[in-house]
Amino acid sequence: MLKRYSRERMASVWTLEAQYASWLKVELAVARAQAELGLIPEGAAAEIAAKAAWSAERTAEIEAEVNHDVVAFVTDVEENVGDSARFLHFGLTSSDVLDTSLALRLTESAGIIREGLEGLLAALRERALEHQETLMIGRSHGIHAEPTTLGVKFASFYSEFARRRAGLDRAAEGLKTGKIAGPVGNYSSRSLSPELEGKALASLGLVPCPVSSQIVPRDIHAAYFQELALLAASVERLAVEVRHLARTEVGEVAEAFGKGQKGSSAMPHKRNPILSENLTGLARMVRAYAGAALEDVVLWHERDISHSSVERTAFPDALILADFMLARAASLARGLVVNRERIARNLAFTGGLYNSQELLLDLCRKGLQRSEAYRLVQREALRAADGEGDFKALVLASPAIRERLSEDEVEEAFRPGRFTRWAKEIIARALRG
Numbered sequence: 001m002l003k004r005y006s007r008e009r010m011a012s013v014w015t016l017e018a019q020y021a022s023w024l025k026v027e028l029a030v031a032r033a034q035a036e037l038g039l040i041p042e043g044a045a046a047e048i049a050a051k052a053a054w055s056a057e058r059t060a061e062i063e064a065e066v067n068h069d070v071v072a073f074v075t076d077v078e079e080n081v082g083d084s085a086r087f088l089h090f091g092l093t094s095s096d097v098l099d100t101s102l103a104l105r106l107t108e109s110a111g112i113i114r115e116g117l118e119g120l121l122a123a124l125r126e127r128a129l130e131h132q133e134t135l136m137i138g139r140s141h142g143i144h145a146e147p148t149t150l151g152v153k154f155a156s157f158y159s160e161f162a163r164r165r166a167g168l169d170r171a172a173e174g175l176k177t178g179k180i181a182g183p184v185g186n187y188s189s190r191s192l193s194p195e196l197e198g199k200a201l202a203s204l205g206l207v208p209c210p211v212s213s214q215i216v217p218r219d220i221h222a223a224y225f226q227e228l229a230l231l232a233a234s235v236e237r238l239a240v241e242v243r244h245l246a247r248t249e250v251g252e253v254a255e256a257f258g259k260g261q262k263g264s265s266a267m268p269h270k271r272n273p274i275l276s277e278n279l280t281g282l283a284r285m286v287r288a289y290a291g292a293a294l295e296d297v298v299l300w301h302e303r304d305i306s307h308s309s310v311e312r313t314a315f316p317d318a319l320i321l322a323d324f325m326l327a328r329a330a331s332l333a334r335g336l337v338v339n340r341e342r343i344a345r346n347l348a349f350t351g352g353l354y355n356s357q358e359l360l361l362d363l364c365r366k367g368l369q370r371s372e373a374y375r376l377v378q379r380e381a382l383r384a385a386d387g388e389g390d391f392k393a394l395v396l397a398s399p400a401i402r403e404r405l406s407e408d409e410v411e412e413a414f415r416p417g418r419f420t421r422w423a424k425e426i427i428a429r430a431l432r433g
Contacts, residue, residue: 091189100178116326214303229290256335
């Protein structure tokens with residue numbers, strides 16, 4: 001992944017050095033467990049643990065000759081261990097090491113994603129509480145609908161990301177699945193057994209796959225990357241909302257704009273929503289990688305290698321991007337500039353047309369059939385929209401409406417308090433989730 005979109009902690013999980021370190025961790029866990037069960041000499045396991053070492057350069061040299069990365073790594077370690085190295089990788093197949101170490105790194109990465117998600121949730125919570133009663137126009141189809149509050153809008157995102165957290169947590173449990181079961185998963189070597197597998201994996205914080213064949217089934221991984229795709233979609237929804245509200249014609253919010261920042265090489269006046277646009281683009285990539293993870297589910301028989309190249313690229317890139325996106329989205333939410341003046345101006349733009357539903361319902365309460373009530377209110381609303389007058393004034397001047405509604409009742413229908421009276425409860429309900 002480009003350094004531009006990488007954060008150091010997540011990127012470090014997916015370096016070649018981290019890969020080799022996790023491979024050795026698995027090898028040592030297996031050797032310890034085999035020694036405890038009397039499957040290899042205790043002294044051999046101790047010597048392996050004491051002397052095991054590797055270097056990326058030496059492993060690369062060996063791989064250039066043998067054209068097999070795990071064989072090259074084991075050979076490199078053997079050269080440092082000595083005679084006891086004959087009990088290294090004892091009865092294992094490459095996938096025992098690869099898939100179990102992958103589980104370790106995926107689980108570590110999932111923890112980093114979880115922390116990033118908590119940071120975004122905290123930012124959204126803060127903004128939701130800050131703007132509980134900041135009345136603003138709501139929009140459906142891009143058109144003014146009825147007012148909502150900016151706090152409710154933030155709470156909607158909080159609730160969505162809380163769902164993402166729950167889904168990611170469920171899928172992350174599956175990532176803790178390893179296998180130490182030999183070539184096709186049947187523990188054929190006398191150095192392997194379900195007991196050995198359970199003991200070795202438990203020492204790594206993992207659980208055995210019930211039926212592993214030669215590999216851990218890839219639907220386990222795909223489930224997590226589908227959740228990452230949903231996470232990316234939720235981040236994009238937040239980003240697109242900011243982009244819409246930041247448009248010149250709307251101007252209700254703006255991304256934080258640093259001192260010395262430039263918005264355009266040609267137009268000095270520009271303040272573009274570049275963070276939100278960047279998040280939209282990155283979300284496309286994460287979703288695409290989820291598709292690649294799904295493609296890896298279908299393999300030939302007990303295993304083929306078609307999944308390997310995908311996982312070497314798609315898994316690290318998707319996780320690094322998701323981590324970056326969460327940090328950027330949290331920064332976006334925290335730094336978002338709210339233009340209360342423009343919010344108020346846009347709210348007043350239609351002259352109270354957004355009160356049409358309450359008038360409709362009031363007429364129904366007074367005995368008018370809904371279709372007739374709709375017709376009466378819509379007639380005056382369309383006249384107001386066409387510039388024939390103020391909506392409330394037209395309603396007050398309508399004999400058909402005034403026949404049923406008094407002036408006080410019309411005034412009551414135009415009071416804004418009904419749009420905010422449940423806002424705090426809605427937000428509180430969301431934040432409890």
